[in-house]
Amino acid sequence: MIRDWAEAARLEDARLTRAAQAGEVAALGVLLERHRAGMRAVALSILGPGADADDVMQDAALTALRRIGDVRDPQAVGAWLRMIVRNAGRTVLRRSALLQPVDELQLPSDDADPARWLEQNALRDWIWEALEELSPALRMPLVLRHFTAQVTSYEQIAKACGVPVGTVRSRLSQGRVKLAAALAATADAAHSDTEQRVRASRVEARETLDAAECGHFGKLVTERWSPDVALLRGRDRIADRDILVRGMHSDIEDGVRQRLVNAVAGRSLTIWEMDILNPADHPEHCPPSVAWLMSLDAAGRALQLRLFHPRPVQAIEVLPVM
Structure with missing residues (x-):
């Protein structure tokens, strides 16, 4: 029996x-x-x-x-x-x-590349459709925790979002509950193609870096980003578009380059994770990596940008530059 x-x-x-x-x-x-x-x-x-x-x-x-x-x-x-x-x-x-x-956060698999989660999982479009139903305050911690490669610990998420660690725990808990409800509500809805959106975001990231190296970052930002784009640190606005452009140009002139290693793309949130390549004569000019956390407006243009360094160099004060 x-x-x-x-x-x-x-x-x-x-x-x-x-x-x-x-x-x-x-x-x-x-x-x-x-x-x-x-x-x-x-x-x-x-x-x-x-x-x-x-x-x-x-x-x-x-x-x-x-x-x-x-x-x-x-x-x-x-x-x-x-x-x-x-x-x-x-x-x-x-x-x-x-x-x-x-x-x-090590996943229970040898394949820990977040991009592969999105590209290989048949449920990826459904998950992202449900994520879009959450408020920005709940969506950002969930995406960072579960879909980025380097901004996954509670402490890092707290610094990136400008909130206490306890608030991160609370928002993750609330977000998971609401995500479960959103998944049920969107199970039969039409889902956008996340894989295509991620591919397009990778192309956009590389075009952005190429434009910066050619001195055209300001033109690209004017054409593709919201005219009201703001650079944030945590929840505080610290710079507008002009300072953002000058910061990028300054880094390029100093020999700093960036290389895309991961892209996460939703309709309202895009994250580019970059390696930073410093000049040989100044290897500690910038921290070794940076995550561009971009909230998008209704037209899909960058409206708010946070630059978060997962592994900051201790001797350097992190400035609002690219």
Whole structure:
């Protein structure tokens, strides 16, 4: 009898997994409920009761949503879900052991390239459609946490958004709840092509860098960005378009270059993650990387820009330059 029950459970898991892979949000929700107790037991065994275990459970649900298409053995989806929790829990322990913020959240896969999440996951368009339903205050932390490569720790998100770490935790928790509701509400809606949008954003990023090197950054900003574009630090406006352009020109004249390493693109939010290449005679001119966090207006033009350095050079005061 027990063997028959176990076999029936595996078959039901397989049915639900295939349905979730086909885009049925209800099926994924049922899967998570079926295995919630086992997943939570893993989180508690690694982290004990508390906020970290709760965060790991919430992160695991979003990871499952992004990566459900990767499940090769639908009957073993329970073990796959517990593995996600186990890996995320161990990441938290490693971060605690180092007593410093982690630069990157390691995913439960050898493939940790956020662009591949978007390009390979059949649910990517649906996820982004749901993200667009959230308020900007909730959308930005979720996108940084789950879709960027270097701005993923609570401390980094807090600095990028100009809010306390506790507010980041609160917004992530609220955002996940609202995202789940938005996913259900948009399951049958028409979804825009995220892969095409990401490709276009990569092209735009490279064209922007090329224009800067050729001395045409100001012209490009005038043509493509909102006339009211503002440079922010956290939540504070610190510069307008003219200062932004002068800052870019100054860096180019000093021999600083940038190289695109990752693009995240929604209808209302675009993120370009760049490596910074400093001149040989001044290797500490700028921090080694920068993320352009751009909020877009209704026409898709950059309206607000935050420049965040995930790994600032300690001896340098971070100035509002590119």
